[in-house]
Amino acid sequence: MSAVIATIRAEQTRYLHQLSELLRLPSVSTDASKKAEIVRTAEWMKARLLSAGCTTAEVIATDGHPIVYGEWLGAPGKPTLLVYGHYDVQPAEPLDKWISPPFEPTIRDGRIYARGASDDKGQVVIHINALEAHLKTHGSVPVNLKFLIEGEEEIGSPSLPAFVAANQQRLRCDAVVVSDTAMFSKDQPSITYGLRGLVYLQVDLFGTHGDLHSGSFGGAVVNPAMALAWLLGKLKDEKGKIKVPGFYDNVVKLTAAERRAFKSLKHSDAKFKRDLGAPELFGEAGFTTLERIWARPTLDINGLWAGFTGQGAKTVIPAEAHAKLSMRLVPNQTPAEITKKVTQAIKKLAPKSVRVEVQNLHGGDGWLAPTEHPALAAASRAVKQAFGKTPVFVREGGSIPIVANFARVLKVPCVLLGVGLNDDNLHAPNEKLDLDNFHKGIEAAALFMQEFGAQKGA
């Protein structure tokens, strides 16, 4: 393996150059006007899979953004690994908060800053680079490889489940590997065995036909913005407890062993608070910070808008008020169950003086992996060799809805081999990827191919 590692180390500059090229493409999947950029990014991915050595690669149209699929199946008798990732990114707004522009990748202090650096462009390419390094060094790879790279992850992967269901034979594999998570910390690599699910709603309140003068009408009509405040304020109490009836019914309790394992991890609330710049930490009573993020469900307002939001004072009673609201779910809460319970609570809480609509924008199941599975052990050995330290098994608060889907449909384990860090500013201004992690990540991916290739084939 040391020859492959040597190849990888010799190619660092080129890998970085290629990543920069990819990060320049503004493949924002929520933005319908970026369709051409999305397609351009899919084509880039296909070309890169081929240049890395895939024998076939194609851009496959869907009802939404295209899926990129490629494969190298030159190791008959060896197991098959399905690499999943996504080439779409979150919107970059607010643009004025970026130190360097979101689609002009810039290196500062050993990190590359750009939208998508960590989520997920910089992470998905580590596996492509690892494939290339094996082929360059030995002309072969010790596993068979399939790559499935989608363009709709940030909008809830609407097209992927149908594609997976319809292509079970083509996607047949012995394990899925996904690099779209963070390591526990820079000096503590980790393998993620749990993810939260998601329900994302939009709440729209409507009052009068149009905005009203707050002097001429104030006092005699409802203010939808105030009605929204009443409503949202009652979904969660000031102690962090979600008040939606039945919300916690299906939450799987943490085991004593898990709570002990979480407590043994090096985590400092003081440092966490300082890093985030939060005046005080806040969360559900009776749980630690890690438990709150990894194993408890949430209800958060992601956006809020009503009336006049410009400079100065406009004395208007808004005709409408809106909120984006999301819930992170934990096993065994389901998106359908929580969507129904929260929607019912909202409709019940809204005053009769407003009309209320609830839109379901997207959702996905939570997921827990069997930590004792050989694929996870192989990943653990690979990460240890690349990063010089045995990884810990952790959960993550974020959601990768398709992971639960893979587990259910393909009936194989998922290995979440993430090389991001918690301060990567995902979904926020100044997203970055640590370059050490990027380069070691390529080594870990190559080593995982080696370790997993030593398993019995499918």
Next chain:
Amino acid sequence: MSAVIATIRAEQTRYLHQLSELLRLPSVSTDASKKAEIVRTAEWMKARLLSAGCTTAEVIATDGHPIVYGEWLGAPGKPTLLVYGHYDVQPAEPLDKWISPPFEPTIRDGRIYARGASDDKGQVVIHINALEAHLKTHGSVPVNLKFLIEGEEEIGSPSLPAFVAANQQRLRCDAVVVSDTAMFSKDQPSITYGLRGLVYLQVDLFGTHGDLHSGSFGGAVVNPAMALAWLLGKLKDEKGKIKVPGFYDNVVKLTAAERRAFKSLKHSDAKFKRDLGAPELFGEAGFTTLERIWARPTLDINGLWAGFTGQGAKTVIPAEAHAKLSMRLVPNQTPAEITKKVTQAIKKLAPKSVRVEVQNLHGGDGWLAPTEHPALAAASRAVKQAFGKTPVFVREGGSIPIVANFARVLKVPCVLLGVGLNDDNLHAPNEKLDLDNFHKGIEAAALFMQEFGAQKGA
């Protein structure tokens, strides 16, 4: 007088053309980038005062937007009337809700639609046209006239009180007349004897340094948007009662006579609700709709913004959340008292997990006029002749902060001779002025000059 009225009727087309010219100028005073338009509008006003027959007119610089002042003092021994109005307008946003563009005046169904049509460009010019009609018909006016037209009314008239205080001699008069209010209804003219005051605040909540991924951090940090919902929802209860400690302490109660007078007015809650398109009416228990609007204080959210407000789903915990909040005051609440009480309540209610700031954007006193004063009787006779019906004395829910200032500093009565209507869409899309009211308003203004001129001079 019939000759002056005949002149006015012969000139209707020209008056309308001139008003359209004025309405084309986007003199939005809250918008710093519109400074040049503001100045252009002030110059337009000066030119129009001179063309109408004022012997002097000037544009006077202030720390903010300029004041236009003009006079015609050709009636020695006769009383002097000070006409006050404003040439600035509210912002026109949301632009996509306008049927015709806000600064392209358009006539539909006997109304002229444009930002400022009713508030206040279309109303202030009735007095200028009346002056011109008197001069054209008889070469003289039966009162002395002073015009004070400012450009900061929509931002709380910050420069005007100092100007009035420094120019008491120049502004000396026997009464102030202001046309910046609505008539009770199209078939019921009215004179306004009461106005509400105003306090306008901005509330800013700050959580973490930057926006956070709601998966990676949700559950362990406060969400400023949720904190804002908790806070705002507690300032007013769901029965419409304001919960700020001491808020109602200085409210002057309605007299039994006022409550009887209000009840005698033709008002239908069913029609009011239908006209506004409100699902249900809403307000403080124990008061009628007119009492709620005219004689009770309010607390309203005018704007709300936080996090992601674009299309689709962005899973972010916002770093900040903001609200514009205003209170309409009634005598004897003062802006200073209410600013202090509301600010204290906000700071007390905000959770420690956020940092809170409160900015005071503007304010003004409420006002009540003595309905028995001869100036109000003269206005009543003029309105009766122009509109064919005796006006009723009403209050208005809106604020004209400078009116209380005139009463206090110049020590003369203010006559609120408004010719707007309640459905004029002030501060909202599709603002309009009824053309019948515009033309009859010019006649009423001319008749008021006549009636007031018959009073004993200063």
